[in-house]
Amino acid sequence: MALASSSRTERYKQGKALRHKTPREAHADLKGSLSRNAVALLAESDRDRVPELVPERYARMTLNPFAFLRGAAAVMATDLAAQPMAGIPVQAGGDSHLMNFGAFVTPEDNILFDVNDFDETLPGVDFTVDLKRLAASVAVAALAAGANKKQARAVASATVKAYRTHISTLAKLSPLEIWHSRIDLEQEIKQIGNRDLRRKLGVVIAKARGEGLSKDDNFPHLVSRDSPKIIDKPPTIFHLDPKADARHRLGVERVFAAYRGGLNPDRRRLLDRFTMKDLAFKAVGVGSVGTFCCVALFMTDDNEPLFLQVKQAQRSVLERLDGKLAYKGNQGSRVMQGQQLMQAASDIFLGSTQDDATGRQFYVRTLKNRRLGAVSEISEGEALSDYAQLCGRTLARAHARSGDPSAIAGYTGKSEVLDDAIASFAMAYADQTILDHAALVKAKNPPKSAKTITVKTAKAAKAA
Structure with missing residues (x-):
């Protein structure tokens, strides 16, 4: 009403x-x-x-x-x-x-x-x-x-x-x-x-x-600053073999290019100070386990890390309440807009993107350690x-x-x-x-x- x-x-x-x-x-x-x-x-x-x-x-x-x-x-x-x-x-x-x-x-x-x-x-x-x-x-x-x-x-x-x-x-x-x-x-x-x-x-x-954070196994860790690669800690964090199954693939360059293009100019300038070095799959939450979610490691020339989470966005379960609530558009944008509207202070790297090859839609945000235990x-x-x-x-x-x-x-x-x-x-x-x-x-x-x-x-x- x-x-x-x-x-x-x-x-x-x-x-x-x-x-x-x-x-x-x-x-x-x-x-x-x-x-x-x-x-x-x-x-x-x-x-x-x-x-x-x-x-x-x-x-x-x-x-x-x-x-x-x-x-x-x-x-x-x-x-x-x-x-x-x-x-x-x-x-x-x-x-x-x-x-x-x-x-x-x-x-x-x-x-x-x-x-x-x-x-x-x-x-x-x-x-x-x-x-x-x-x-x-x-x-x-x-x-x-x-x-x-x-x-x-x-x-x-x-x-x-x-x-x-x-x-x-x-x-x-x-x-x-x-x-x-x-x-x-x-x-x-x-x-x-x-x-x-x-x-x-x-x-x-x-x-x-x-x-x-170094004591938290739920947060990604690096082999070393000089070797910018995420350490595998299955079943939570691990590298997928893209040759094993088409469902494991991600068009990394296209996905991040689309994400970068959607950022405001000031955020884009900040992101450009980092270079992507590695990508690992991260199993998150309970209900989200199995949806495509990965962590991208970006580094500056001085080996300072930035972790971005790229998480698949599917249709909201709340559409079950009423078909009229169906969201039209990129589901990653739905998540991004909802977060910006509900949170008092949103992530500066929050954005959305999609992988045209698989049809998956994503939102991107800084990976933070929010575990309450x-x-x-x-x-x-x-x-x-x-x-x-x-x-x-x-x-x-x-x-x-x-x-x-x-x-x-x-x-x-x-x-x-x-x-x-x-x-x-x-x-x-x-x-x-x-x-x-x-x-x-x-x-x-x-x-x-x-x-x-x-x-x-x-x-x-x-x-x-």
């Missing part, structure tokens, strides 16, 4: 009026047919992935229900299509689970906490889609960590409340104030009561500033609640840049009605996720010859 252009007060009233069409209590139930085959939905994208990495994708997803949820954005998008919508569109992240938030360093050397995954981003999507994805991930993570259902529900409710109260604060600001608002991680730490989480986020800040490291009671609330406030800020925070605040209101409703949904979806995970484990129960793969990749899955 398009909201009329008017004052903030009027838009607040318009948002509040939407409760008559979709009461906030309506978000509590998990609606639709859950007889759908989650395993079959996941398999739909297998044919577009690098075939050797499809088993790796499932090895990561079968580890636990939270790992399943991370990789099952398509399944949840299918389910969300049947859920009630408030009627207030935003630029949705599309995959706003707990682990898709991270730390960033701005050119001014500020450490920001922000959304950091935009593979599924799409404009014109109801704000409740991202909020339900986040709340469900909180509930699943809490249960996986040993919390009882009452505790898990309370954390999910607190997450929604954090979103609701921050969107209400943002609704009082001018558009420019909203645009320049940010989540300063160093300031946020001071408000977090849990000592262990404060320490954990302190480590994140250190990594965001580039410290400790395994969920188990932040999922102890108060720590998980504090972290989840930080994610809730961050999501509100991201939505306020593209959507109408006044209308959202009008709909969400000042009471805990929506908090309670979406917490109920989150718990119902957590139960469904546990069932879907069990179905995947049963379907992918590996033969003896494949058990070594599962063991080998378990650590990589936690680090992703």
Whole structure:
């Protein structure tokens, strides 16, 4: 529903009026047919992935229900299509689970906490889609960590409340104030009561500033500065043999020429100070495993490295919500535009390109170390609640840049009605996720010859 252009007060009233069409209590139930085959939905994208990495994708997803949820954005998008919508569109992240938030360093050397995954981003999507994805991930993570259902529900409710109260604060600001608002991680730490989480986020800040990368196996390393080649660390980072399969090929010169041509002149001049030296495949995340993703190593004449990530962009799973949402154009551009719209400070090398020979479309960005560690490291009671609330406030800020925070605040209101409703949904979806995970484990129960793969990749899955 398009909201009329008017004052903030009027838009607040318009948002509040939407409760008559979709009461906030309506978000509590998990609606639709859950007889759908989650395993079959996941398999739909297998044919577009690098075939050797499809088993790796499932090895990561079968580890636990939270790992399943991370990789099952398509399944949840299918389910969300049947859920009630408030009627207030935003630029949705599309995959706003707990682990898709991270730390960033701005050119001014500020450490920001922000959304950091935009593979599924799409404009014109109801704000409740991202909020339900986040709340469900909180509930699943809490249960996986040993919390009882009452505790898990309370954390999910607190997450929604954090979103609701921050969107209400943002609704009082001018558009420019909203645009320049940010989540300063160093300031946020001071408000977090849990000592262990404060320490954990302190480590994140250190990594965001580039410290400790040599100890992170999830980040590429060089043989040496004098030998500019990326070290293979399978199954996470490795060189593909382009002669083995056409699906492994990348027209490197054409792809990077198209990328360079799309950059603004100032960024192009900066990039030209580097020369490409190597290219390696990098298995990332959980749901993205098997999509074509590589790391390009660029070096200056003084052997100073720059790593650029080139990641395949496919159609957003959020198109499952409504065929009218289908994005027309380069999918890499969709990701780039969504990131620029939702993040407080975007990557200076962010761009898009395509490989005409294979038809693949890509987005390009600086490869950064955003790893927050395994969920188990932040999922102890108060720590998980504090972290989840930080994610809730961050999501509100991201939505306020593209959507109408006044209308959202009008709909969400000042009471805990929506908090309670979406917490109920989150718990119902957590139960469904546990069932879907069990179905995947049963379907992918590996033969003896494949058990070594599962063991080998378990650590990589936690680090992703």
